[in-house]
Amino acid sequence: MGMHLAVNGYFWNRPFNGSGQYTRRLLGQLATMVSDLRISLIVPLEPGEAAPADVPDGINLITVPIRTGYLGKLLFEQRGFPRAVRDSGAEIAHVPYWGSPLAAPVPVVVTVHDVTTLLVREYRRKASARLYTSLVSASARGAAHIITDSFYSKLAIRDHLNIPEEQITAIYLAAGPEFSSKSERLLDMAVMRKYDLPDFFTLYLGGYEIHKNVTTLIHAYTYVGPAMGKDHPLLLAGRRPQPGAN
Structure with a gap:
């Protein structure tokens, strides 16, 4: 029996968002390329929201009810997701966006696509935004490993989050199959x-x-x-x- 991976699926139901596309493409590839990997997708559902019906075969879907709004997202990231990971029996967890929990029952790998909210002044105007950025910055420092999209972002994470370079891996994004020279x-x-x-x-x-x-x-x-x-x-x-x- 292979390793059991739990994935934060907050953006799964947001397929037109960059993090949603990243999550979907990542799981689609993992499910087909790594035969002995067990995957549990943990998806939060707001009141009245339907469970996703397009999860790839072989992936275990776990839904977690949450409240609406930013507070619901925060509580899911810091409480709901870690609890679901624990209950699933997973051995490792992945958060495919900058929003990992401060404490988790298993090692966490987090994808930090960039540190824009630290670098752009306009994103730091609201106290709530500054507090959230501080929270996820602290949680990233406690992650077992960081994935990012480019070498530039790797250096930015090293410099602005004070994370050792050896704990950060740059994995470049690939073009999807729809980006082809074949004309439809x-x-x-x-x-x-x-x-x-x-x-x-x-x-x-x-x-x-x-x-x-x-x-x-x-x-x-x-x-x-x-x-x-x-x-x-x-x-x-x-x-x-x-x-x-x-």
Whole structure:
């Protein structure tokens, strides 16, 4: 019988979020590539939220009821998830985003994608945000190991969280199978027709948080755009930013 891994599935039901995609792709690969690994996915459910029905075969789904809002997320990370790990009998736990518990019954590996909330002043304005960042910074220091997405982030974690470099491993993200040179011409035509798109364009697809630098992109395109001509517009896709949001 192989090792039993418990995974924090807070973002599983948020597949359009970066951490949600990371969690889903990671478990999909682990389930197919590591035959003797037992995986328990621990997913919190807010009142009225349905349990996920798209968990890969062979993965044990554990649901934990939580309250709504940021407090519910915090209580799940620090109490609900560790308890579920203990009850599952797992030997090791993974939190695929910067939100590991201060105390856990087994060694914890946490993925810290970046330390943006430490580096960008706008994310430190609210006392609650500063307290949460302090909490997850302390919990990261107590983790058995840190995974991050790039060598730059590895050095940033070392310098800003004071974690020894040998405790941090950079594992680069791979492109998904949908990013292929093979053209799905019929699908492309349907999408272009739906949104009335030109044949050529520059696409930004992502969030509008301040650290995404979308404002800089727009400013830069005011210089690039005229040289490229009106046939190459800049398209911004993603959730519409809310007034007053970072």
